[in-house]
Amino acid sequence: MTKIASLTPPERETLLSQRPLWRMVEGRDAILRDFIFDDFVAAFGFMTRVALLAEKADHHPEWSNVYNRVSILLTTHDADGLSHRDAALAEAIDALV
């Protein structure tokens, strides 16, 4: 599989400034955002929309859900860290909420 370029330092700065609700994950080259909804139905409805985005982009999150809370972590295994794919998927996810 073709290796994907990881983000350069300026690209990382741009990513974090453009996506202020995402934060770097300690100990990993990854970004994470937590979402809170009214209830499980709203949370899982959101997850379903993210799942469709992710499958279309062929880029999938590491994520978890507890009732009305969803945490989404993005990183690119083929880049050993953050890539433009994460920036693009984070932007698409932010556009949902």
Added chain:
Amino acid sequence: MTKIASLTPPERETLLSQRPLWRMVEGRDAILRDFIFDDFVAAFGFMTRVALLAEKADHHPEWSNVYNRVSILLTTHDADGLSHRDAALAEAIDALV
């Protein structure tokens, strides 16, 4: 909210013997099962079915997904640990796969 009875020791033994693919979680009164599917679509399709079961039962898992893998943790906050609700949901989830 009405407190729910936690499982008695014999009920726990029965749960774990009837649900051999679930294991106790270290440090929590909870059970966990890991599932592996062919791909993300299969994994998320399974999650959608579990979400419908959970909503119908008004009992929701703590769960995570990474591509083709799904981990489901069950516990009952109103019982401060395992209850009959977890046993029933684990049985219903096992019946899906």
